[in-house]
Amino acid sequence: NAGVTQTPKFRILKIGQSMTLQCTQDMNHNYMYWYRQDPGMGLKLIYYSVGAGITDKGEVPNGYNVSRSTTEDFPLRLELAAPSQTSVYFCASTDRNQPQHFGDGTRLSIL
């Protein structure tokens, strides 16, 4: 069982560059989430989706965009990368009243 798959695992970006973090789940979950985790901190919700075609902002959406064209995929787009976006990014999926299943994370550094 693959669960939630995130790519890439590591990435270094230069300030001002853009990139897309990929997230795919094979559990047919309706709900998907993007979190960022800064060192020593908890998980902050960036964006979430309750189904294909439906997305909404979380706590810290500025500088990011998402789309959900299929149930399986929920990519996160960084436009004009800034040093403040250096973090570990986790994608998760779930169905109602079920645990969230997390991917292994993408470690992103912006220099």
Add this chain to the structure above:
Amino acid sequence: QQPVQSPQAVILREGEDAVINCSSSKALYSVHWYRQKHGEAPVFLMILLKGGEQKGHDKISASFNEKKQQSSLYLTASQLSYSGTYFCGPHRGSTLGRLYFGRGTQLTVWP
């Protein structure tokens, strides 16, 4: 909106017990608990639903008092494998699966 976890850090000897508390200022539908080891993704431990239900997972159990909007995680006879950061994620029911994670409690178990 973030819940408050206490203590922030705990150091134990193998075999000792610990309690981690989670308080929310908002009415709760359920509480999720996760454990995260350094450099890894959070892993689900248990969900507590309304009703003061107490659940267990090996020697880890938890309670949920929805009137006080509090949950506690009990670690009994701690093992080295219990080391990690514990996060509570209260669920407010109407927010479509969203969890509001606390900052975490770092637990270190020494032999």
